[in-house]
Amino acid sequence: MGGELDLEQEYLAGLYARVDRLRAEAARRLAAARREGTDPARMDLWRAELARLEAAEQGLCFGRLDMSDGERVYLGRLSLFGSGAATLLLDWRAPAARAFYTATAAAPQGVRRRRHITTRGRRVVALDDELLDSAGGEPDGLVGEAALLAAVSAQRTGRMRDIVTTLRAEQDAVVRDEHRGVLVVTGGPGTGKTAVALHRVAYLLYTQPHLRTRGVLVVGPSRVFLDFIGQVLPGLGENSVVTATIADLVLDRCPGVRVGRVDPPRTAEEKGRADMAERVAAQVRSRVRTPTEPVDVEFERQVLRLDQGAYARAVRRARRTGLPHNEAGLVFQRDVVEALAGDLVERMEAVVLTETGEAIDGGSADGRLSAADLRALAAAGVVVDDARDEDEGPRTILDETDRAALRNALLADDGVRAALEELWPTLTAEGVVAELLGVSGGEWSPADLPLLDEAAALVGADGVAARATFGHVVVDEAQELSEMAWRMVMRRCPTRSMTVVGDLAQTGDPGGAGSWERALAPHVRDRWRLAPLTVNYRTPTEIMDATADLLAAHHPGARPPRSVRSAGETPWRVRTTEAELPNVVAEVAADLLAGGGRLAVVAPAARLDALAVVLSLTGPPDPTEPVVLLTPGQAKGLEFDSVLVVDPAGMLGEPLGHNDLYVAMTRATQRLGLVHPGPPPAELAAVRER
Numbered sequence: 001m002g003g004e005l006d007l008e009q010e011y012l013a014g015l016y017a018r019v020d021r022l023r024a025e026a027a028r029r030l031a032a033a034r035r036e037g038t039d040p041a042r043m044d045l046w047r048a049e050l051a052r053l054e055a056a057e058q059g060l061c062f063g064r065l066d067m068s069d070g071e072r073v074y075l076g077r078l079s080l081f082g083s084g085a086a087t088l089l090l091d092w093r094a095p096a097a098r099a100f101y102t103a104t105a106a107a108p109q110g111v112r113r114r115r116h117i118t119t120r121g122r123r124v125v126a127l128d129d130e131l132l133d134s135a136g137g138e139p140d141g142l143v144g145e146a147a148l149l150a151a152v153s154a155q156r157t158g159r160m161r162d163i164v165t166t167l168r169a170e171q172d173a174v175v176r177d178e179h180r181g182v183l184v185v186t187g188g189p190g191t192g193k194t195a196v197a198l199h200r201v202a203y204l205l206y207t208q209p210h211l212r213t214r215g216v217l218v219v220g221p222s223r224v225f226l227d228f229i230g231q232v233l234p235g236l237g238e239n240s241v242v243t244a245t246i247a248d249l250v251l252d253r254c255p256g257v258r259v260g261r262v263d264p265p266r267t268a269e270e271k272g273r274a275d276m277a278e279r280v281a282a283q284v285r286s287r288v289r290t291p292t293e294p295v296d297v298e299f300e301r302q303v304l305r306l307d308q309g310a311y312a313r314a315v316r317r318a319r320r321t322g323l324p325h326n327e328a329g330l331v332f333q334r335d336v337v338e339a340l341a342g343d344l345v346e347r348m349e350a351v352v353l354t355e356t357g358e359a360i361d362g363g364s365a366d367g368r369l370s371a372a373d374l375r376a377l378a379a380a381g382v383v384v385d386d387a388r389d390e391d392e393g394p395r396t397i398l399d400e401t402d403r404a405a406l407r408n409a410l411l412a413d414d415g416v417r418a419a420l421e422e423l424w425p426t427l428t429a430e431g432v433v434a435e436l437l438g439v440s441g442g443e444w445s446p447a448d449l450p451l452l453d454e455a456a457a458l459v460g461a462d463g464v465a466a467r468a469t470f471g472h473v474v475v476d477e478a479q480e481l482s483e484m485a486w487r488m489v490m491r492r493c494p495t496r497s498m499t500v501v502g503d504l505a506q507t508g509d510p511g512g513a514g515s516w517e518r519a520l521a522p523h524v525r526d527r528w529r530l531a532p533l534t535v536n537y538r539t540p541t542e543i544m545d546a547t548a549d550l551l552a553a554h555h556p557g558a559r560p561p562r563s564v565r566s567a568g569e570t571p572w573r574v575r576t577t578e579a580e581l582p583n584v585v586a587e588v589a590a591d592l593l594a595g596g597g598r599l600a601v602v603a604p605a606a607r608l609d610a611l612a613v614v615l616s617l618t619g620p621p622d623p624t625e626p627v628v629l630l631t632p633g634q635a636k637g638l639e640f641d642s643v644l645v646v647d648p649a650g651m652l653g654e655p656l657g658h659n660d661l662y663v664a665m666t667r668a669t670q671r672l673g674l675v676h677p678g679p680p681p682a683e684l685a686a687v688r689e690r
């Protein structure tokens, strides 16, 4: 195919020349906008355009469709047009690109030949053709998919790559799904749920450009995970997406919160239940004193009376605004001060002028009193009768300006403020939750975070980040979210346009979802849909076979995904003693590393410190390092060439530990080993002993 390679190389060179011209143009425009410096929006626009063009540098063009009618379409990361608007390259997200992912020999969709073009830098290195409309066409399925098999077998880098060149038909259907509510991408380990959800974001940003301004949020289980997937969207030319953990979202609203404790599983589970929302709300409500009697407020040595009716009205009106507690408190204050001022005014209004026409105590003759006068008047307790001149009718010396001054004086008074604060206290989320749980604050647990967020929403938080909502939200490892955590995610997505990614068989959090219906229906009723994926692109057959007994024991009826390949290496287990365990781990870890690529040692949290010593690991986990030590929770969503699972029985001893063990075992793309002190758990007895 040498001639063909040369031809494609020539075509590719033309595409890069076009991109280079566009880049130069964008750089020139950006520089001009910078020089003028008057239009930041224009600068942002050209900066984003430059980033988009730069992101396309790697793998600019990766495919070609030859149609039966003779048309030829090149596919790539963006669309490029030549003179006369001819399409030189078609964005993979365009409708006409779809056939690249979905055409089969059985349903060729007008495609005669599908060509995968593999490039390195700006060079074409391989072509892989499938003929779809001839008798000699490849059968439907995975056979002959050199590009796919190369991609899934490749050594891992510690960072997820995009899969735009090899997206499968069932995955493409999820990426382009038109469902407007919540799409739940489910499937076993390694089925590409995360990858698909991220490609769906790129697709939605392309087809619904308004999302660029409304914003897209990707919620993931940990910073390590978010770093792991962090290159995928920028690699697809999309740089505007916000990524956050649940903790990050809470910290935006409650910047002082520190997480440093873990709750016992039962407590965590209880804190995650939806009825906690009502308890948080009740706690906030309970801080407003119920108006059962009049309230006396001292102001400048006299006692003003807030009668019970006015008090109750103020509470009612403030609540009816629907504003968060602290903002509603301002409405309450305004009403109460109004009532108190009314009381004051009533006492003062009959003030007469002296015979010489001066107001008592230094007020001006036109009746206008300064705030100081008013306070002095009030302090003097002046009650002067007979304010009327027969002909003029009632004379009021306090006009609206005076009343406003009076209200301000009341509001500025320490005593009045203290009284108002007692009736309707200013609250903090931390204070509310600490009171509710009967703790003193300080360090919080992960299960406390959604409670703090709930309280922050009810109390009202300051700042732009605190109020941020998004046009589309992706929730990854969504099986981990408690009902309370769902509430906080939903608050950030008023349109309920979401892509939810998860596998209930991998739930590790005691508060996590037992069913999608239970998690989602309270928020979207029936506007959610399942989008199942069935093929495992990560974990080879041998490793999935090793998990079969575990899955069958704890999730009877669950169908494991079909592995797309076999790695030719059978998983093994090594029995050891408690005393020998660290050294054995160090030894077999070295063996696995010798097999090439990156290794994750996954162990129960309690064993991490000791293992870090024998593996000479320090610092927080970094999946780009050759060896990384993780708990099953930290390993969620990640993948490694080799995985060594330590103390599976220890994992199984935890609530939902079977899911943790399943997660740990399915992180490997090539090799899996297990080290167990004592006999193996029954679920692993069938794994070959080394």
Ligand SMILES: Nc1ncnc2c1ncn2[C@@H]1O[C@H](COP(=O)(O)OP(=O)(O)OP(=O)(O)O)[C@@H](O)[C@H]1O
Residues within 6 Å of the ligand: 148, 151, 152, 160, 161, 162, 163, 166, 167, 168, 171, 187, 188, 189, 190, 191, 192, 193, 194, 195, 196, 503, 537, 538, 636, 637, 638, 639, 666
């Ligand atoms: N069509 C594809 N082409 C190439 N690689 C793919 C394809 N689909 C998935 N993969 C690869 O398979 C691996 C698993 O994908 P991903 O992490 O998205 O799966 P997942 O379903 O989210 O897994 P888990 O639930 O176990 O965390 C990744 O390395 C991904 O790049």
